[in-house]
Amino acid sequence: MDNTQQMINELLTPIKQFLQCETPDSWIEEARKPENLTALLVDHCNCELKASQTAMFMVRKYAVDKASGEALLAWAKPYEDFVYGGANRSTALFHNKKNGLSAPLVARADFPYGEELIEKMVRLIKEEFHHFEQVLEIMEKRDIPYSNLHAGRYAKGLMKAVRTHEPATLIDKLIVGAYIEARSCERFAKLAPYLDPELKKFYISLLRSEARHYQDYLTLAEKIAGKDIRDRIQAIGAKEAELISAPDSTFRFHSGTPEYIAC
Helix, strand or coil: CCHHHHHHHHHHHHHHHHCCCCCCHHHHHHHCCHHHHHHHHHHHHHHHHHHHHHHHHHHHHHHECHHHHHHHHHHHHHHHHHHCCHHHCCHHHHHHHCCCCCCCCCECCCCCCHHHHHHHHHHHHHHHHHHHHHHHHHHHHCCCCCCCCCCCCHHHHHHCCCCCCCCHHHHHHHHHHHHHHHHHHHHHHHHHHHCCHHHHHHHHHCHHHHHHHHHHHHHHHHHHHCCCCHHHHHHHHHHHHHHHHCEECCCCCCCCEECCCCC
8 A cells, every 4th residue: 555545544534434424436427527527626616615715704703803804805805706707707817816814813702712713714714715726727727717607405405404593503514514524525535546647636635634624623513512512413414414325416526426417
C-alpha cells in the first residue's frame, strides 16, 4: 500500500463509521460519464460556495457583532456576484475583485462559544472559497463555462430534519454540516479512481480538509449541546442515508441513486 492510499484509508475510516451508508456504485457509474462532467464540476463549484455561505451565516447569526457581519458579507460578495451574475458574469472580473477578510471579527459577549465558532468556521470558509477557485480554474482549462444549475434535493432534505427552537436549531445545523462534509469526503475518495489524472489528483487533495470540516462541525455541535447528542446524530444520519440511497431524478454531486439517463 502506498502512502497516498494509506492516507486515504486513515481519513475515511472514521467517516465510514459516521455515515450510515456508502455512496451507491450506480451513482459512481453516472458521475464518471463524460456527458455528466459539466454538471459534476458546476455543481461541485456551487457546493463549495454554499458550504462557505452556510458557515458564514452561522458566524453572523450567532457569534459576531454587526460590523463583523458586514465584513463577512463583503468577503463573500465577489463570489456571490460571480455565481448570481447571470449574463454579466465575468471570470476575469471575479479574479480582480476577490479579497480576504478585511478586519478581525469581534465575538459577541452573549454567546460563550463565539471564539471557537469563529475560528473553525473562518478557516472552513477560507478553504471552501479556495476550493471554489480551484474548481473554476479546472473548468476554465477545459473550456467548461460556469452556468446556473438548480440545486438538488440533498441539502433541503437534510434541513427538514432540523429542529426549530434554539439552541437545538444550531446544534442540528452543525450536525447537518458534519454529514455534508463527511459525504463530500467519501464521494471524492470513491470517485477519484475513475477520473482523469488531473481530477483524480485534485479530488484526493481535498480529502484532508473535508475530513477536518466534518470533525469541526461535530465537535462544535457536541460542545454547544453540552450533553449526549447521539440521538440527533443518528436521526439526521438516517435522513442523510435515505437521501443518498433513494432514487433521484437529477444528477448532482450529492444526488441519490440515479433514475435518469443524463443531466
